[in-house]
Amino acid sequence: MSEVVISAHQPNFIPYLGFFDKMKKSDIFVIRDDVLFSSGSDSFQHRNKIRINGNNNLESPQWKWLTLPIEKKGDLIKNIRIKRNTLKKKDDYRNSKFFNEYFPVFERIFDNSDETLLSLNMKIINFLKKIFGIDTKIVFASSLELKYGKDEEKNASEDLAKICEALGGNVYLSGSGAKNYLDIEPFRMRGIKVIFQDYKHPVYKQNYPRFLPNLSSIDGLFCAGRKILADINRYKEEITNKYKEEILVGA
Secondary structure, X not given: OOOOEEEEEOOOOOOEHHHHHHHHOOOEEEEOOOOEOOOOOOOOOOEEEEEEOOOOOOOOOEEEEEEOOEOOOOOEHHHOEEOOOOOOOOOOOOOOXXXXXXXXXXXXXXXXXXXEHHHHHHHHHHHHHHHOOOXXXXXXXXXXXXXXXXXXXXXXXHHHHHHHHHOOOOEEEEOHHHHHOOOOHHHHHOOOEEEEOOOOOOOOOOXXXXXXXXXXXXXXXXXXXXXXXXXXXXXXXXXXXXXXXXXXXXX
16 A cells, blocks of 8 residues: 655744645645644744854854734634735845845735735745745644634544544655654544654754754745755655654554
8 A cells, every 4th residue: 555644834934944844745735824823932933043244153143033913812823814014024034145035925925914924824835835946735723623622732633543544645745843742542543654754954044153953944035946856856655764763664
C-alpha cells in the first residue's frame, strides 16, 4: 500500500521556510482554521519575525515582529478579522536583491484591509506555495466537519488522528516540536504511522552580517529569491530516508 502523507498547521502569517518544507513533503496539507486564535508569546498566526539592522550585527543580530492588528481575540482562527492594514512599509527590505521582483505582489495582497485573517494569510501562503514550486493539496480542517473532544489540549492528538483518518492518510508528518507532547496512541489505533520533521534551515546572504535563521520566509525570498527552497524541492519518496520514524504500525 502506498503512503499518503498528511501534515497539518495553523495558517501562520507569512510563515517561515520550515512551514513550506513540511508542506512539500506531504500529499495533503491541512490548514487548522478550526482551532482558537492564539496571541501568546509563541504565536505566529498574526505576526512573524523579520531581520533589522542592529548596533552590533556580528555579536547580536537583531529582528523585530511584523504584526497584523486584529479586531478581537477569543475566537476560531477562521473568524478573526483584520483591524487595519499597517504593512505597506518598504524600508526593511527595499535594498534586498529580489525585493523589486516580489514586493509588488505583497503590496497588492495587503491593499485589501477588509479581510479575515484567514483570507489574508491564505493569499500569502498560496502565493509562496506557487513561487516555491509546491503542488501539495491544501485542505481546510473546518471543511471536514469533524467532531472533536471538548478539552482541546487533551484531545489534540486524537483530533489530528481523526483528520488523517478522514483524509485516507496512513502517515502523519508532525513538526519536530511536537515530540514532547504528541500522543502516538490515537494514530497507532488507526494504523497511521507518525514521523517527525527534521528540517535543516538553508543559509543565505541576508542584508546584514551574521545569519539569523527562522525568520519569515520573505527574508529568504527577498534576499535569495525562489531558489531558497531548492533544498526542499526533493521528491516526496525520499521522506522515509530523511525523517526518523517514531512508530511503525505493528511494531
